[in-house]
Amino acid sequence: MSNMWDVAKKIEEKSRDYYAKLAEESSITQLEGVFRALSKEEQRHYDLFEMVQTGSVNTAELVYGKTTEEAKAIFEKMRKELTVPETIEDAERIYRKAVEFERTSIEQYRKMLEEVADERTKAVIAFLIREEERHERLMEGLVVFARRPKQWLEDAEFYHLEEY
Numbered sequence: 001m002s003n004m005w006d007v008a009k010k011i012e013e014k015s016r017d018y019y020a021k022l023a024e025e026s027s028i029t030q031l032e033g034v035f036r037a038l039s040k041e042e043q044r045h046y047d048l049f050e051m052v053q054t055g056s057v058n059t060a061e062l063v064y065g066k067t068t069e070e071a072k073a074i075f076e077k078m079r080k081e082l083t084v085p086e087t088i089e090d091a092e093r094i095y096r097k098a099v100e101f102e103r104t105s106i107e108q109y110r111k112m113l114e115e116v117a118d119e120r121t122k123a124v125i126a127f128l129i130r131e132e133e134r135h136e137r138l139m140e141g142l143v144v145f146a147r148r149p150k151q152w153l154e155d156a157e158f159y160h161l162e163e164y
Contacts, residue, residue: 004112005053009046011108015101015135016042022094031142034071038135041065045128052124059123068134091146095139102136 016039023035044065051057106129113125 004115005049008108008112009049011101011105012042012046012049015098015105016046018098018101022098034067034138037065037067037070038138041067041131041135045131048124048128052121057120057124059120059127062124062127064127064134065131068138071138092143095142095146098139099136099143102132102139105132106136 019035019039019042023032023039026032026035048057048062109125109129109132113122113129116122116125
């Protein structure tokens with residue numbers, strides 16, 4: 001069982017570090033904030049797996065991150081200010097890699113969900129699957145954004161960030 005948690009923590013570390021790198025290298029200040037928030041959420045996930053390993057997790061205290069809501073506010077501000085560059089070099093490739101990180105996490109956690117019997121642990125893993133799905137949708141939206149930033153921001157409803 002310990003190996004499963006170590007694998008999960010490694011996935012979260014990799015995602016955390018990738019988002020931190022994106023924040024550091026972002027040429028768009030507003031997106032830097034989104035990437036920093038995602039990095040912090042991945043660290044929270046890592047910490048949650050540590051608590052599962054030690055048996056100190058309390059499922060009643062699981063709270064979803066606010067990155068999606070924060071991103072919506074940032075994109076709305078960008079739309080109003082029209083400060084988005086017409087092209088973002090290599091952004092689509094970079095964002096696609098982040099989508100793959102999220103998909104890998106989701107896939108791994110779904111496998112883990114099938115392997116555990118403890119209901120509390122299942123609740124934590126299901127929670128993390130939903131978190132990673134939210135991150136995946138956000139990054140998929142940024143892939144579209146990289147292709148056509150002005151048009152993407154014009155969508156005032158931000159349908160691509162909505163929950164299912």
